[in-house]
Each structure stands twice: as structure tokens, then as C-alpha cells.
Amino acid sequence: MNQKKYEQRALIVGIATNILMGGAGLWVYHITKIGALFLDAYFTLVAVLSGIVAIIISKHSKKTSKSFPHGYFMLEPFYAILKTMLTLVLLVYATISVTTKALNYFLHGIGEKMNYGPVIPYEIVMVILCIALSFFYWNQNKRTNNTSTMLTAEARSTLIDGLMSGGIGVGVLIISFITEGGNENSPFSFLLYTGDFFITIILVTFSIKEPIKVLKDSFIEFANGIVTKQEIIVPIEQVLRRHLPKDTVLKNCHIHKIGMSFRISVHLDSQSDTISKKELLQKTSCIEEELSHQYENISVNFVFP
Incomplete structure (x- = not known):
């Protein structure tokens, strides 16, 4: 099974699971x-819609055209950017929503008591499903040698969803003990009306770091920045050094990762005035062949000063 098949299979499983959740x-x-449950539920439904879009992109990103001879791989980090921005919008919206409710209670005494209902058993199931799905995404991405920008975004997004579910469950459980019996004279009675505010703020504070990291990495890819992760650079440089043309020294290499596509610019210093074009083509072919076992879509170009 090629890398795109692993990616698409993971996305299909994710869509089915997210529809249920x-x-x-x-x-x-x-x-x-x-309010915190609104964030949790709509976060999951957004994952359904984005998963459908991700599958469409995954199936078409390898296709080429005259305008895009290297394929449409730029759509993969673009997808991750849009999804992450939507995630941040949801986090901000939920924060504003629960803050408004809390202010209405503290300033005007207006509010409704929290109804716990089936929250705790629901959140237990959601945490289990989110952890399992996130692990599945990471596992499938590992089979692509961690090259799938979309699976990375989905795995982190699902992890945030699981964190929210767990936080809501724990928060509601704690509040239910503190305010047991709904005693209005209890010093903690305000939690009956504002508990979802404190739960949501804590969840947003702990979860906002993940989408920001995905946004940063995806933007670097989309802007054609170079890879700085040593776990990718070191193995590639080892392969390059094994196949350098005669009388040349590896000066540096710039690895451009866009989605599942890798373009490597190999900068060489030559100890000779001439280099055989035939040898360069042979070395390029050998390097691409060896690296293709790890990275399905890869091209190598030699650059001289």
C-alpha cells in the first residue's frame, strides 16, 4: 500500500468516528x-467536514498539469492552515461565549444552573474514542514516514478534542461534588451557574498551543520554507554523501517539504573544473531511488556555486 493509501484510509476511519462523536x-x-460541550461537539463536526475535504485533496494532490508540473501538494499545507485557523476561531468563540455568560451572572445575577445530565458517561466514551483515533492517525502517518501534513493536523486536532472531553468530564465531576445538593448558600454556589466558564477557559489555555504549532509548521511548508527537523535532514544527508559525484564535497542541502512532496537542492563544491553530466544523472537517479523507499514523492537537483 502506498503512502497516499495509508493517508486516505486513516481519513475515512476518522470521518466515520467523528460523525458518531x-x-x-x-x-x-x-x-x-x-458551553464547553458546544465547543466539544462542533469541534468534532468540523473534523467531519474537514476530513471529507482532506480525502478529496489527498486523491488529487499527486496529479500534475502544465501550471503545476510537480502536482498540487501545496493544497495539503493549505488545508492544514485553514483547519487550524478554524480551530482557533472555535476556541476564541467558545471563550467569548462562556465569558459573556459568566459576566452576566457576576454583574447582573442572571444565569441558568448547569444541568449535568449524561455528561460524565458521555465524556468517558469520547475520551476513549479520541485517544484511539489520534493513535490511529499517528500510526498511519508513521507508515508514511511522518510525511502527511494532513494526518499530523488531524492527529493533533483529535488530541485536542480528547483533552476537551476529558477536561469537561473531570470539571463537571468536581463541580458536582463541590455543589452537591445545589445548595444556594454554599460559598461555591456560583459554580452552578459559571462552572462551564472555568472549564472552558482551562481547556482553551492548555489546548491552544497545539493548533498554533500546526499553523506554524504548515505555513512554513506552504511558503516553500526549508525543513529544519534533524530527524528528516540527517538520514537524507547520509544518502547524499554515499552517492556524491567524483571529486565533489557536500556543502549543504536544502530540503523543501510541501505536503507529501520533497524537493532537495544539493549544493556541492567541486574540486574539478568539469563534471560529467552523465554521472550527475546517474547519481541523481540512485539518490532518488534509495530515498523513494522512505518518501514516495521526491526529486533531487544538484546545485553548483
């Missing part, structure tokens, strides 16, 4: 009206 999340949200 998203539907259940909306049902529990409409029962309880807990």
Missing part, C-alpha cells in the same frame, strides 16, 4: 446547554 456531542449539548 459529533452527533452524540450535539445531543448531550442540547440536553445540558453547557
Whole structure:
């Protein structure tokens, strides 16, 4: 199975799982009206829609045209950028929503008691599903030698979803113990009306780092930046050194990763005034052949000062 097949299979499994989780999340949200559950449920439903888009991109990114002779791989980091920005928008929206509700209670005494309903058993199931799905994404991405930008985005997004589910469950459990019996005279009675505010703020604070990291990495890819991860650079340079043309020294190499596509510019210093064109072509072919076992879409170009 090629790398794209692993990617597409993981996305299909993710869509099916997220449909189940998203539907259940909306049902529990409409029962309880807990703001944090809105974030949790819609986060999952966004994953369904983005997963469908990801499959379409995955199936077409390898295709070439006159305008894009190297394929449409730029759509993969572009997808990750858009999805991450949408994730950040959801986090901000949820924060504003629960903050408004909390201010209404603290300033005006207006609010509704939290209805726990089936929250805790629901969140236990969601945490298990999210962890399993995130692990599945990472496992399938490992089979692509961790080259799938889209699976990386999906794995991190699902991990955030699981963190939210676990946080909501733990938060509701703690609040239910603190406010047991709904005693309005308890010093913690305010949690009956503002508990989802504290839960949501804590979740956003701990989870916002992940989408920002994905956004940064995806933007570097989309802008044609060079790879700086040593776990990618070192093995590639080892292969290059084994196949250098005669009388040349590896000065440096610039690795451009765009989605699952790798373009490597090999900068050489030559100790000779001339280099055989035939030898260069042979070395390029050998390097690409060896690296193709790890990276399915790769091209190598030699550059001289």
C-alpha cells in the first residue's frame, strides 16, 4: 500500500468516528446547554467536514498539469492552515461565549444552573474514542514516514478534542461534588451557574498551543520554507554523501517539504573544473531511488556555486 493509501484510509476511519462523536456531542449539548460541550461537539463536526475535504485533496494532490508540473501538494499545507485557523476561531468563540455568560451572572445575577445530565458517561466514551483515533492517525502517518501534513493536523486536532472531553468530564465531576445538593448558600454556589466558564477557559489555555504549532509548521511548508527537523535532514544527508559525484564535497542541502512532496537542492563544491553530466544523472537517479523507499514523492537537483 502506498503512502497516499495509508493517508486516505486513516481519513475515512476518522470521518466515520467523528460523525458518531459529533452527533452524540450535539445531543448531550442540547440536553445540558453547557458551553464547553458546544465547543466539544462542533469541534468534532468540523473534523467531519474537514476530513471529507482532506480525502478529496489527498486523491488529487499527486496529479500534475502544465501550471503545476510537480502536482498540487501545496493544497495539503493549505488545508492544514485553514483547519487550524478554524480551530482557533472555535476556541476564541467558545471563550467569548462562556465569558459573556459568566459576566452576566457576576454583574447582573442572571444565569441558568448547569444541568449535568449524561455528561460524565458521555465524556468517558469520547475520551476513549479520541485517544484511539489520534493513535490511529499517528500510526498511519508513521507508515508514511511522518510525511502527511494532513494526518499530523488531524492527529493533533483529535488530541485536542480528547483533552476537551476529558477536561469537561473531570470539571463537571468536581463541580458536582463541590455543589452537591445545589445548595444556594454554599460559598461555591456560583459554580452552578459559571462552572462551564472555568472549564472552558482551562481547556482553551492548555489546548491552544497545539493548533498554533500546526499553523506554524504548515505555513512554513506552504511558503516553500526549508525543513529544519534533524530527524528528516540527517538520514537524507547520509544518502547524499554515499552517492556524491567524483571529486565533489557536500556543502549543504536544502530540503523543501510541501505536503507529501520533497524537493532537495544539493549544493556541492567541486574540486574539478568539469563534471560529467552523465554521472550527475546517474547519481541523481540512485539518490532518488534509495530515498523513494522512505518518501514516495521526491526529486533531487544538484546545485553548483
